[in-house]
Amino acid sequence: MASGTSDRLARSRKRRTLKKNLVAYSFIAPNFIGFAVFTLVPITFAFLLAFLEWDGNNPIKFVGLENFQALVKDKFFIASLKNTIIYSVGTVPLTLVTSLGLAIILNKEIKGRAFFRTLGFFPYVASLVAVTSVWTMVFHSSKGPVNAILYYLFNVPKEKLPNWFTGNLVLVMLILFSVWRFMGYYMVMFLAGLQTIPRELYEAGTIDGANAWQRFRYITLPGLKPTTFLVSVMLTINCFKIYDIAVMLAGGSTNTLSVSSMVLVYYIYQNAFNFWKLGYSSAVAMVLFVLVLTVTLIQFRGQSKYANE
Amino acid sequence: MVSNKALKFLSKTILYLILAIMTAIMILPFLWMLSSSVKLDREVFNMNPFVWIPENPRWKNYVDIWTKVPFFKYVQNTVFLTIVVTGLQILTSSFAAYAFAKLDFSHKNRIFFAYIATIAMPWQVYMVPQFLMMRSFGLNDKLLAIICLQAFSAFGVFLMRQFYLSIPDSLCEAARIDGMSEYGIYAKIMLPLSKPAIATLTIFTFVATWNDYLGPLIYLKSQDKKTIQLGLKMFINQYSSEYGLIMAGSVMSLIPVIIVFLALQKYFVEGIASTGIKG
Numbered sequence: 001m002a003s004g005t006s007d008r009l010a011r012s013r014k015r016r017t018l019k020k021n022l023v024a025y026s027f028i029a030p031n032f033i034g035f036a037v038f039t040l041v042p043i044t045f046a047f048l049l050a051f052l053e054w055d056g057n058n059p060i061k062f063v064g065l066e067n068f069q070a071l072v073k074d075k076f077f078i079a080s081l082k083n084t085i086i087y088s089v090g091t092v093p094l095t096l097v098t099s100l101g102l103a104i105i106l107n108k109e110i111k112g113r114a115f116f117r118t119l120g121f122f123p124y125v126a127s128l129v130a131v132t133s134v135w136t137m138v139f140h141s142s143k144g145p146v147n148a149i150l151y152y153l154f155n156v157p158k159e160k161l162p163n164w165f166t167g168n169l170v171l172v173m174l175i176l177f178s179v180w181r182f183m184g185y186y187m188v189m190f191l192a193g194l195q196t197i198p199r200e201l202y203e204a205g206t207i208d209g210a211n212a213w214q215r216f217r218y219i220t221l222p223g224l225k226p227t228t229f230l231v232s233v234m235l236t237i238n239c240f241k242i243y244d245i246a247v248m249l250a251g252g253s254t255n256t257l258s259v260s261s262m263v264l265v266y267y268i269y270q271n272a273f274n275f276w277k278l279g280y281s282s283a284v285a286m287v288l289f290v291l292v293l294t295v296t297l298i299q300f301r302g303q304s305k306y307a308n309e
Numbered sequence: 310m311v312s313n314k315a316l317k318f319l320s321k322t323i324l325y326l327i328l329a330i331m332t333a334i335m336i337l338p339f340l341w342m343l344s345s346s347v348k349l350d351r352e353v354f355n356m357n358p359f360v361w362i363p364e365n366p367r368w369k370n371y372v373d374i375w376t377k378v379p380f381f382k383y384v385q386n387t388v389f390l391t392i393v394v395t396g397l398q399i400l401t402s403s404f405a406a407y408a409f410a411k412l413d414f415s416h417k418n419r420i421f422f423a424y425i426a427t428i429a430m431p432w433q434v435y436m437v438p439q440f441l442m443m444r445s446f447g448l449n450d451k452l453l454a455i456i457c458l459q460a461f462s463a464f465g466v467f468l469m470r471q472f473y474l475s476i477p478d479s480l481c482e483a484a485r486i487d488g489m490s491e492y493g494i495y496a497k498i499m500l501p502l503s504k505p506a507i508a509t510l511t512i513f514t515f516v517a518t519w520n521d522y523l524g525p526l527i528y529l530k531s532q533d534k535k536t537i538q539l540g541l542k543m544f545i546n547q548y549s550s551e552y553g554l555i556m557a558g559s560v561m562s563l564i565p566v567i568i569v570f571l572a573l574q575k576y577f578v579e580g581i582a583s584t585g586i587k588g
Contacts, residue, residue: 017415023491024414031401032420034461038439039427045438056441105328116328118574119335125570126339127520129541130559134338137345137552143354152356180334212320241431244522253546265433265523272437273527285434296429 049282056276067283077284080262083171087263088239090175091182095235096228099183103190104220117191120184132248135177139164170250170261174242177249182238186231193227194220226303233299240291241265264288346370346556353552370557374544377554380561382533383540387519388565390452390536394459395514399507402465407495409466410473411481421470424463433523440527454528459518465510472506473499508576515569537562 050068053061071077106116123131139146141163150156164173197220205215243265250261257266264284271281340361345353347366374380408414409421439458440449448454476499484494500507525536535543541558548554 020412021414024408024412024417027408027412027491027495028405028420031405031461031466034401034457035424035427035463035466038442038457038461039435039463040423042435042439042442043427043430045442046435049438101327102331105324108324110324110328116332118571119332121570121574122339122567123335125516125520125566127538127541127559127562127566128522129538129545130342130562131338133541133545133555133559134342137353138338138341140354145354145356145359148356180338184335237431241433243433248522248542253549255542255546268433268437269523269527272440278437278441281437285437288431289434292429292431292434 046282046285049279050286052279052282054278056278063279067280068286070280071283071287076259076262077267077287079259080264080267080284081287083260083262084240084242084264086171087174087178087242088236090171091178091239092232092235094175094179095182095186096232098179099186099231100190100224100228102183102187103194104216106187107191107194117188120187122184123181124185128244128248131181132177132245135173135249136165139173141165165250165252166258167260173249174246174261177245178239178242181245182235186235189231190224190227193224196227197223229302230299233295233302236295237292240288240295243269264291342556342559345552346560348553348556350550350552353556367553370553371561374554374558374561377548378540378544379532380537380540380558383535383537386452386529386534387536387538390455391515391518393456394518395511397456397460398462398465398514399510401461402510403469403500403503403507404495405466406469406473407491407499409470410476411478411494411499412491424466427463428467436523436527443528449528450530450534452529452534455518455521455524458524458528459514459521462514465514468510468513469503469506472503476502505576508573512570512573512576516566519566 051062051064053063053066102120106113106120138144141147141161146164147156147161150161151158162169164170201219201223202215205219210218242263246257246261246263246266247255251257257263264287268281268284268288271277271284275281344361344363347368347370348363349367352363409417443449443454443457448457480498481494484498489497520538521536522538522542525539529535529539541555541562544558545555
């Protein structure tokens with residue numbers, strides 16, 4: 001008798017759990033099915049592909065680590081890795097400094113603050129094709145206004161005028177452009193970070209006779225540590241993924257990058273869709289993945305550190 | 310000895326000076342774009358003297374761009390993609406996020422972990438196998454491919470879930486006791502409360518889809534499937550010296566994004582701040 005009741009209870013509890021699960025799964029399903037098919041499956045496939053040789057049509061061949069061994073000797077790959085890293089190393093600190101500077105200025109009580117904050121966003125939301133076409137004109141080697149200023153105002157001789165989109169300068173150009181495009185976005189994150197620093201700290205600092213620089217150095221900077229950390233991580237990951245900026249600024253009318261401006265994602269794209277070396281392309285993609293993963297792991301460690309503080 | 314007042318004045322001046330320079334750097338490229346869009350090609354690079362507003366503004370550039378390339382088709386495709394992707398994204402992510410934030414069910418953590426793990430995975434790493442898969446589904450050169458690609462992001466689910474977590478559970482409990490179904494709670498209580506999160510996700514998705522270049526470049530091959538970004542880039546490659554027209558096309562490609570951004574920007578700024586810091 002007693003066991004019969006508990007049996008029935010257990011069964012009804014089971015039924016209730018089942019119903020609960022079904023309701024929950026019905027909420028998740030529309031997104032999860034799309035997500036599983038179009039994201040999870042290709043991700044799994046990407047890891048496999050790096051160990052295969054395939055052109056998309058002929059039979060697939062398993063080649064083990066051969067793709068990776070070939071990478072080490074590939075001068076285009078090495079150039080793409082090097083350029084991506086140089087670009088990131090240049091872009092991250094410059095963007096950090098400018099966006100932090102902007103945030104500090106726009107955190108003060110000044111007229112038109114909202115207007116300036118909005119303005120800072122324009123480069124970020126504007127389409128890349130549109131803004132890069134302006135940049136290629138403004139920095140045009142023979143006709144652009146920047147070189148015209150160098151020529152007329154600084155008397156740089158015509159043959160010495162810089163060609164901004166080739167050689168070593170192209171990376172400088174990519175960095176300058178990226179700082180311009182990203183600084184408004186990260187400024188907003190710094191602005192949010194600044195709100196978390198208690199006002200009383202500044203008041204106490206002023207009473208103790210700290211000047212503006214000391215207040216910045218000993219109150220603002222330490223208070224912004226978690227934000228700065230997060231911004232650096234996000235920025236670095238975004239820099240590793242650079243593709244369209246490089247193609248649009250340095251790709252010319254054929255959308256091809258030379259050794260001086262080759263970046264990782266471009267090399268992934270080129271190997272897959274121009275050469276149809278799918279396995280090799282995926283091996284390059286794995287290098288990108290490892291780079292991003294490393295930065296993400298650093299972020300996780302850092303975040304738990306800041307959470308404890 | 311410099312007086313305190315003079316020092317304050319000096320620091321204010323420097324502040325505004327920096328601000329003025331920054332503003333100029335931010336806005337000059339856009340002004341150049343606007344100015345060039347109503348110029349003749351040879352006027353664009355005329356530096357001596359340089360004029361911002363030409364004597365006879367050439368509005369014809371804005372007309373010509375529609376006839377030189379099938380610009381209208383590009384606009385149609387882009388508007389269609391952007392609206393469908395943004396709509397699907399908001400619908401499915403807010404739906405899924407409700408379950409993750411407010412319901413208990415088996416394997417919840419495991420499923421959510423699958424989402425989280427892929428946020429750190431750049432799309433560029435798996436774009437090639439994704440293309441191969443889509444191609445085998447017959448989606449190559451179909452607008453549907455771009456929709457499948459962008460409408461189900463892990464980021465959307467994550468953003469909405471974070472927001473729902475901040476809404477007290479007691480609201481849902483009370484509604485449950487009153488006999489409201491979970492779907493009712495989602496539609497009548499959660500959705501109306503999550504306007505800021507929806508606005509943020511709308512801008513993110515809208516801007517990303519509208520401006521996307523690499524996705525359409527991989528999938529959309531035929532002329533009548535191209536988006537504004539692809540079409541504009543192709544136009545630039547083909548008519549690289551028609552500067553006035555290029556700039557007119559660029560200006561037009563910016564207008565919708567700027568309108569959406571200005572309309573929802575208050576939320577956008579909040580959204581970046583909260584997802585960034587909490588994420």
